[in-house]
Amino acid sequence: MAKKIYETPMLDELENGPWPSFISGIKKLRDDHPDERIQAVTSSLLGQLEHSYETRKGYWKGGTVSVFGYGGGIIPRFSEVGAAFPESKEFHTIRVQPPAGNHYTTDMLRQLGDSWEKYGSGLQTFHGQTGNIMFIGTTTENTQHFFDEINGYGWDLGGAGPCVRTAMSCVGASRCEMSCANEHGIHRHLVNNFTDDVHRPALPYKFKFKVSGCPNDCQNAIERADMAIIGTWRDDMKVDQVEFKNYLDAKGENGRQYYIDNMTSRCPTNALTINDDDTLTVDNRNCVRCMHCLNVMPKALHPGDDHGVTVLVGGKRTLKIGDLMGTVVIPFKRMETEEDYESLVELAEEMIDFWAENGLEHERTGEMIERIGLVNYLEGIGLEVDPNMVSSPRQSSYIRMDGWDEEAEKWFDRKAEAANA
């Protein structure tokens, strides 16, 4: 079977330059892959992509494709210009959940690659912006075959559509001294409690879990997750005064000035003092765990030992009311015992249930909170108010407050309860 080769003068330009070229990779599949099916599919794909480059338009449309027993997990793509590029007219992406933390053995990568070579285009990405392994390009029929094969050796589909989405977590405790949480465990406890909601889209819109081990939030959880779990600590940060002095000395005679200018003076709460004897004093009561000084001096400064997580809800990107950051709903939660994990999962269930009941179609959790107010949301999921949830108290006096006495009493009761605990 002679495959059709399309002229691709614009795409050819993307083979120039020093950065590795995805076009060269696709061409290699077209020209050198032993399987004629892959040659033909990738050739056709290049033809359509060139057509997009020439006309500055996309030509894929969605549809409904899934695997037996599931409702989601596949991104169906049918070509609108399939008559001109018939070999890639069905070109679905299969979203597969990666292991927590994105760790792989080469053996496992090869096994996945071999399966995809059998049924798909031979193109894959680690990972898409939602966190899935993206196996890009196969037919409706082969979608099922590929899934059956990889599902048989331990891989499951991710979320697509209005459902709980694939979760993400940073590299965390597996290789980072800043980690204050078992990101891996939190990630899997949460998302694997909701496999039904991952595979069968029936929620108002998407719901994402993201876990970062420290407030550096390398996982972009606050900005991008409906439920963000961020590791933190409550006790004093650790200071190794010898290493601290080594940092100063390593900068020569200007070391002191350098770290005053670039470390202590950038502390958002002025909680750091470099003393006359080149030791560091930390006002831990006023440290907000921003991580700046720890990032500057990882060898000298270290998080404390009383680890836990901060939980924020409602982060999302633009559609529809504009970008929203997550909002603190739990300032600190210990994550040590099995009960701690269970209660976190229960909280997630409350959040998803309340939103499933009250969210409008295509409304993310953050937008619903914007619409109904944080207080109504907290009542809905059974959490008490806390001053850590706000940047400042309200500034508008236009509010009815005839329940003040009861609310103030609740606050004092909670404080008394906490003191007795």
Next chain:
Amino acid sequence: MSADKPRSPIESGCPDGFQYMHPVMRKNYGAWKFHEHPKPGVLRHVGFSGDEIWTVRVGTQRILDIFSLRELCDIGDEFADGFIHFTIRSNVEYMVADPAKVEPLIKAITDKGYIVGGTKNSVTMLSHTQGWLHCDIPGTDASGVVKSMMDELIDEFRECNMPNRVHITTSCCQINCGGQGDIAINVQHTKPPKINHDLVSNVCERPSVVARCPVAAIRPAMVNGKPSLEVDEKKCICCGACFPPCPPMQINDAEHSKLAVWVGGNHSNARSKPTFQKLVAAGIPNNPPRWPEATAIVKNILQAYKNDAKDWERINDWIERIGWPRFFEVTNLPFTKYHIDNWRGARNSLNASTHIRF
């Protein structure tokens, strides 16, 4: 198994990563003491146990063909310890316990044409959406934009010459899947959708489309005797939110879908609270296959940041210190009426003080 009987899925969910983790990382899980950055692209983490793990970070084309995936695995087998970790920006990381393996590993990687770097205060890999290659609503390509920009920024990936790390993102529509970035290059439509009225009633669930519009500019209408939708073009903000649920409302336009550049998005809590990116440049032509105009603006901003920012300042920290007027001055970008926000919460972005730099 019978060929005609469908197989029920095993709902195993997210796999346990421990089975695929480098043994030194598994052993020292949660017990790392500190890290160092011996050179660009290389990290050395030391555990309380005294164990070390060396990481070499690698930039790739991200859309990996099976040959490249196998090549990366071959490198992992021969020169690393058979483990691969992916960063959230799709960089590959090889981990080795023996520091003597680092240099041969780097050589093997670069010999195969991959790029070592992307650590600490470098410009790391652009985060990358799907674009024309696979998305159903894209205004531009993603892989091509990333490839073109990384060709130009490769030295900034390989070296660590920036005041702090730089995360650049791309998005092919205004939903902005690419997320927040120190610099974001996003599609910005400038004309209302063109409606194919013959198709709307067959393809679109009209009430959902009406509900999707952020400014209530869409209403049901009879057009040429067929139920369709119409757009109040005076209200329309050209966001394209109606296009995904209703493809006959074509928002992508070869000429009028432009690119815009935003700066100062920062997801870290370090120093200041996390920040959203802000508009700095728009009207940039969507110009495949190389998008030179967008790349020139990105390079200009990076140069100004590199010249002027202090160590550890991210782009948002830098602009916070020097102020927006000076940002527009040093980058020579025009400040226009479009930079003044009029969306919800806009008043919070206005200067209600006499804090002015002269």
